[in-house]
Amino acid sequence: MAEEQAQRVHELPDDALAAIDYCYEQGWTDGLPVVPPEASRVAAMLAMEGRPPETVIATHPATNIELTLHAAAVNAVMAGALPEYFPVVVAAFEAMDKEPFNFHGSTASTGGSAPLLIVSGPLVDEIGMNAGVNLFGPGNRANATIGRAVRLIILNVFRMVPGISDKSTQGHPGKYSFCIAERADVNPWPGLNEEQGFGPDISCVTVFAGAGFCNVENHGGNTPEAILTTIADAMANYGCLSSGQSVVVLSPEHVNIIAGTGWSKADAQSFLYAAAHRSVDAMQAIGKFSPREHAFAGREDCHRGLSAEDILITVGGGDAGGHSAFIPSWSRTRGSIMQSQAIGVCIDC
Amino acid sequence: MQLIDPTVSLATDAKVRAPALTDLAGKTIGLLSNNKVNADVLLTLTADLFVGKYGGKVAKMRYKTNASAPAPAETLTNLSHEVDYLITAAGD
Numbered sequence: 517m518a519e520e521q522a523q524r525v526h527e528l529p530d531d532a533l534a535a536i537d538y539c540y541e542q543g544w545t546d547g548l549p550v551v552p553p554e555a556s557r558v559a560a561m562l563a564m565e566g567r568p569p570e571t572v573i574a575t576h577p578a579t580n581i582e583l584t585l586h587a588a589a590v591n592a593v594m595a596g597a598l599p600e601y602f603p604v605v606v607a608a609f610e611a612m613d614k615e616p617f618n619f620h621g622s623t624a625s626t627g628g629s630a631p632l633l634i635v636s637g638p639l640v641d642e643i644g645m646n647a648g649v650n651l652f653g654p655g656n657r658a659n660a661t662i663g664r665a666v667r668l669i670i671l672n673v674f675r676m677v678p679g680i681s682d683k684s685t686q687g688h689p690g691k692y693s694f695c696i697a698e699r700a701d702v703n704p705w706p707g708l709n710e711e712q713g714f715g716p717d718i719s720c721v722t723v724f725a726g727a728g729f730c731n732v733e734n735h736g737g738n739t740p741e742a743i744l745t746t747i748a749d750a751m752a753n754y755g756c757l758s759s760g761q762s763v764v765v766l767s768p769e770h771v772n773i774i775a776g777t778g779w780s781k782a783d784a785q786s787f788l789y790a791a792a793h794r795s796v797d798a799m800q801a802i803g804k805f806s807p808r809e810h811a812f813a814g815r816e817d818c819h820r821g822l823s824a825e826d827i828l829i830t831v832g833g834g835d836a837g838g839h840s841a842f843i844p845s846w847s848r849t850r851g852s853i854m855q856s857q858a859i860g861v862c863i864d865c
Numbered sequence: 866m867q868l869i870d871p872t873v874s875l876a877t878d879a880k881v882r883a884p885a886l887t888d889l890a891g892k893t894i895g896l897l898s899n900n901k902v903n904a905d906v907l908l909t910l911t912a913d914l915f916v917g918k919y920g921g922k923v924a925k926m927r928y929k930t931n932a933s934a935p936a937p938a939e940t941l942t943n944l945s946h947e948v949d950y951l952i953t954a955a956g957d
Contacts, residue, residue, distance in 0.1 A: 518937070524869070524870035524872075525867050525868070525869060526867070526868040526869075526870060527866075527867060528867075528868055529866065530866045531866075535866060535868060539868075544871050544872070552866070552868050553868050553869045553870075553871055554866055554868060554869075555867040555868075555869055556868065558869045563876070577934075577935070578878075578935070579875070580876035580877075580878070581873060581875065582873070582876065587871065587872075587873050590870070590923075591867045591871045591872040594871055618931065618933060618934050620933070620934075621931070621932075621933025621934055622933070624933070624934055630868075637907070668871070672871040672872050673871070673872065673873050675872075746953045790932055805904050838932050847933065848930075849931075849932075849934070850933060851933050851934075
């Protein structure tokens with residue numbers, strides 16, 4: 517398939533604007549203009565990989581469509597990514613290719629999730645990712661184009677097309693791009709790369725099938741309990757309480773309050789798990805509890821997730837502001853389990 | 866300017882259809898639910914229609930453990946030995 521792919525060349529006049537229009541006409545975009553996937557740029561992207569272009573890095577579990585390094589590189593060019601970003605895109609799909617992530621379900625479902633990429637480790641600074649101010653917003657090429665490359669691959673390679681194979685009821689803006697970096701300089705705890713066992717010198721990407729972003733504001737609380745109770749309240753709202761996993765991104769102000777009194781990350785996770793819950797009766801009253809459907813069955817209370825370890829905590833954002841984030845999981849139960857992958861490291865070699 | 870196509874060819878589907886039943890009379894019906902709220906209701910009512918028209922019996926309903934993932938191969942293999950045909954539904 518890769519050899520066939522390599523031969524699918526479109527000859528166009530040397531007119532960049534016309535090429536952008538051509539990409540629209542072919543249906544290759546996410547709605548925004550793309551960088552035309554010109555051959556030399558694709559070659560430069562592929563040069564970042566030591567493996568052959570035909571190497572398959574992910575397979576769609578329902579259609580068996582294969583993602584090769586070559587196809588990933590073409591779409592990364594279109595997203596506007598620089599070659600040095602490419603290993604992150606590759607690692608993200610290697611992570612999503614692991615069965616527990618449930619790639620098909622999370623990209624096809626009415627739930628409308630998007631893969632949230634969290635990059636951790638020295639690569640964050642090496643490729644100039646943004647872990648600080650306006651973390652989830654625009655302005656940084658690496659964050660924006662890595663996330664966008666993921667979406668273009670989902671659209672162009674795996675053909676998860678809105679309204680056809682992507683049945684998102686509403687979706688969310690992260691479906692254009694949803695990629696952040698962990699902020700190491702103010703993180704009082706080990707980075708996600710170390711937590712995942714990759715070591716401090718190896719970077720990793722964690723991929724989470726995330727629903728819409730929830731801002732958690734608290735400027736008045738000055739204790740761990742106050743900050744974490746606010747976050748737990750967001751995690752336990754009826755609209756997104758489920759047995760699924762969670763991502764919590766603590767702002768520098770908030771993590772300083774929490775860790776400044778000696779709390780470990782495990783302490784924070786345990787507090788959040790204990791506090792983010794509703795009673796079975798309450799869930800039944802609003803029509804969100806079915807003994808057969810839910811992993812909550814047999815439990816006295818419906819907590820967010822099934823254990824404290826189901827809550828990933830990371831650190832990011834600007835120095836000023838009592839704004840953290842909670843990212844709910846896709847699916848009403850545990851449809852997807854987040855996965856991590858080392859970046860630029862061949863685990864099997 | 867040479868643009869490289871960002872799409873790929875569809876995968877070759879190696880799956881084959883099971884031979885069609887010549888009739889439904891007296892057959893054993895299997896039910897496979899996606900485990901969402903109303904799937905069992907939909908399946909049971911559908912099976913009742915088949916039993917009313919063709920007779921036969923309905924085997925114990927089976928459930929997927931993850932609504933959005935394929936049924937485990939073991940579940941389908943076991944059902945293939947137990948039933949003559951299978952009705953599945955994505956209730957919600």
